[in-house]
Amino acid sequence: MGRRTVRINFSNLWQKEGLGLTMIGASVIVIALTAYLLLSFQRTERVDQLRGQGASIARILADVPFADLRSRRQDHGPLRMLQLGQDATLFAYAMVVDQGGKVLNGVNSSGIDLDRIPVDSPLGSWSGERAFRLDTLNRDVMEFYAPVVDAEDLVGAVRIGYFVPALGFSAGQLPLIATMALIIFTLTPLFYFIVRRETRQIHVVNEEIASRINSGSFNACTVEATGDLRDFVQRFNRFSDLARSRIDQLSKVNSDLLASQKLLGYKKTRIESVLTAIPEALLILAEDGRVSFANERVRSLLDVEPADIINRVPSEWCRDEEALEFLRCFETASTSRYFADTVHLTKPSAEKKKLTIKAYPLFAPQDPDTIFGRLIVVRDVTKESLVDEGRKNFVAHVCHELKTPLNTLSLYAEALLGDQGSDDAFRTEAYNVINDEVERLASLIDNMLNISKIEMGNIKVEKQRVRLADLLRDAYTHATSSGEAKNLKLTLDVPAELSPVAVDKELLRIAINNLLTNAIKYTPAGGQICLAASETDVAIEIRVSDTGIGIGPEDKDRIFEKFYRATGAEVQKVRGHGLGLALVREIVELHHGQISVNSDHGKGSTFLISLWKDSALLKQAI
């Protein structure tokens, strides 16, 4: 069986029973103090008593005849009688000495050698009292002495010594002290229980308040109390109510503030993200022209770091001369333009960016006549100006392409109406030219309409699974007559079976026809043209190759552009409007296919259309 260890947690014990322990300690101290005082008082009483007794006895003995005093009778000499009548615990000695201090007779308690009692020399002629310490016994002694006169002569002195009573108690004093301790020990618990009863309510209230503090609760304290404590509890509850309502108010104010702060933060973030996200560079200039805000686009459009230009005027950071000339006028507060200003400029950098800078006055909300700054908006209009230029070029091209055949028609019509109309040969020539020009116009308009529809997204691609071999054979047949008319050899190299692909039959036919027409147009008589098709794992490839004039390297990248015609003299001899290949590319891209050209200038060209099979398209999508 294991030993049980009892551990006392003094800290807890003190916390719980501190008052009781204090009272026990205090009562022990009180008992000890009281006992000490009592014993001390008794000792003082005894010393006083001995002092009176000693002086009296010394004087009485001094009156005893000197001869009797000197007598050394053992049984009933006055000194012996005196010793017997004294308290043996306190009596030290009694002796008669001559004038020289020599002991003539004496009695003493055990352990005292009379001859070694110190003598004050000379002894006075008067009675008196003195105290000294007896080193041999280590005790204090009170001595009383009186002169002895015999026949009117001073012959010696009587000396009586008593031990000074020590502080301590004897067995006889025990009942008194025990009684006193009993009374005190009886009163202490009584007093303790009275105090405990009185403080229990305080303790309960204290516990209740502590539990509310710990739980953060403001509920009223429901402890039953009496007297002053009841008032305390009531006031505490009122104070608690006040604190709770005050905290509720503050919490509400705080949550309102928090909500406002979050809302403001959200709005600020939203505005900043809007300002950052918009494609224009934005600057806000204060009245003195210093930048108070700049968004990220400033970096790319004005070549400055947004953070670096804050609080600086344009003349300190703007590197572009034209822009600076425009912005500098806002550095002076006297500038009071109430309207928006705009400047167009081209950056001198390699990209030749075209920018517009607009300045809008910012009016004070309360006073629309006061301008407190300016909003500067910098836009990159490079693309717009390119589009604008492209549009102008397109209109010029269309006009030219339409008016050129019209011009020829008009000239021939005029000639036919005149004298030349009667010339048969001229008439035949005119009819042929008119026929060619009308075809050219029709083809131009068809191509333009088709391109326009595709670019505008107005054309609906109706894909269906078609037998590509049949489609190519039809296109070949269609082109044969024009080819043969020009003495060209056309061949078809298409396998009987090709995997079916989903294409818009009509659009693809236009693309193949355009390639074949081009091949016929740009291949001199006697040349060869081949329409071929083959199949790989991922695509069906359609090739239109010729032995024509070919395409120069400088034109190769541009021949698919609208209205672009190669610059070579051989090309220019042939009528064309530069839309055929552009349309082919649009159509192939509508089918997610690819077109490329391989050409040897002067020897011929091969156009390759790759149409991806469905499985390949699916893989690409994944």
Add this chain to the structure above:
Amino acid sequence: MSRCRILIVDDEAVALRVLRVGLERGGYQVDSAANGQQALAAILEAPPDALITDIEMPMMSGEELCARLQKEVPERQFPIFVATSLTGLEHRDWSRQISNLHFLEKPLSVRKLLAVLNEFFARGSRTDKSQSA
């Protein structure tokens, strides 16, 4: 009086042919060029009495031809007639620098062209006469 020599520049061979025939029937001597480059070479060799040119042409456009003439033949006396698909307004910027330049709007008419040329040369000969008188 020798016939006035007209240089016609156009990349459209058919139109060039009709114009040539029409002007020759109108009494002019006609030379032709298929683009600006050919025309410039011909002019430097022998300046015509009038130049009729298209604008959109390969190798060298009509606009470039005029600019080159202005620069390389500053003493040029003969007029330039530019046949354009657009109106004269579209060419205002570059044509301002060229002296003695006139626009002819397409489609052209041989009859009208002859009238313009006849009028021009008649006025020119009157001026010459008055100057010689």
